[in-house]
Amino acid sequence: MELPHIGKCCTKKGCQQLDFLPVICKHCRHVFCSLHASITEHSCSYERKTNDRQQEGINMVPISFYTKPSRDAPNHSSKLQKNILSTEQIQALTTLKHTSSTTGGSPSALKHKVRISPKIELMRLKARATGNGSIDVVDRFYLSVMWKGKSAPVYINRNALVGSSAMQFARNLHLSTLPGNIYRLKPLNADDTLPSNKTFNELLADTGDLTSSSNPELFNGCSLELVCFIAPKSE
Template sequence: MEFPTLGEHCQFLDCNQTDFLPLQCKCAKVFCREHFNEHCLSGECELAPKPKEVNLKNVDQIFKCSEKGCRKGNLHEMVCGKCNKHYCIEHRFHPSCPEVDAETLAAKIEEWEAPRRQFQAANKNLQEKITENIRKALQSTAKVKTASKIHLMRIKQKAVGPKSIPVSDRVYFAIKKPKDMSPKPVKIVEDEDHLEKLDSVTLDPDLKDTVAVFISSKWSLGRMIDSVCDTCNIKNDNNKVGNLKLRIFRQLDGYCINPFKMDVEVSELMNEEVLLEGDKLVVEYVDNYILNSVDKTAHIFLFSE
């Protein structure tokens, strides 16, 4: 059973994990415990709780690590029994105390780090197996519906977007962000006879290097692009005069989704199977000169060698 409204997504850049006991800063942003500490110590938020070196007097203060150059903090005090200073978990066994030799320090650090590495390795292996199992299932007609549901559930678990969208209107995609703002080379196909026909649009189960998002099926394509850019922190000047415009491409075949008509509704694109819920979409910058110089009936693809 799914609970799409339970918990909150951490708003720290590139985190987005669901936290059922999130921490909220006075600036109204919510974070998981780890990134709440980093947010407070970054110095970028004037409303964030101020760190205190020694004693925790109220919930609006956090303990700052005493290690030089460390910006991490904790809500709970972890005092070294030898020097009586607070340290984060990473620097819990620090070399500043003369009683701790290098060998003991290395052993203690390994004792703390080993379980975390094991968990990360196990989780990575699990996700790779899930991805491969979904990919195999998508090749089987009998299993494709189940595989598609599992793939979509994985996206929903991490998806972020405007909370004002009713759950019944939400549709989910995996978004790959542009690496930079340079215009990407594209291929123009003006004759439909030269299009490579696909039997059907299929899902790509690999979610690596993507951001899971949800948008409203009732929105226009233009509003979808604006929302995706806001959610994924992508610079968007589509509403300004300039040489660069953002467009959305299918990762499957590089096909540009309606490059010239931004007022088409997302639900219409999904009914026509131009878009498929759960699909991986690529957001890229395109030279505006190309968009203005080609026939409006042409098809645009991301160029791939």
């Protein structure tokens, strides 16, 4: 039994279903069935107007609102500009860093580095040197013997011959002392070796600890390089 006078038909296009409990949209005031009662289901004109107003509000926002910085905002670009180094500054820092790494010190240490006096260096050498304890203190000649980049602090009798002292240093360093191997002593910055037939005391200009006029690089506490010569074999 049909009751057309009870209920109303849905106004949604394509639906027209008779609903005994119809719903009237509070926005567009049209009648809809329970399936199309929501504003999204029947494409309510109120929803379209709301979306249009929201989109219109976004479009009306001035572009300067996004791009123009606020007056109260901090100026970060100026700070970044201050931290940019020039090419010359970068090269100077690189050179300073390389110098610091090769010398084993920091830039501040290089700036304030003070040269140690020869007397202090001699005192340190005396504290580490080894030798024959029977040599009288006043007759001791202190030096650092260099061999292949290594240093050995020693003391000998200043009246000893240079040649015999060089051979003694070679034996102390456990070097080969075969008859064909000849050892000599040479100042670090000199081309010629010291004469082997003279004593250290004879080579010194005076018997003071730190001065020598005839051999500027020969003094008490100096460094001498031990060099080896191989004599040619006789046929």
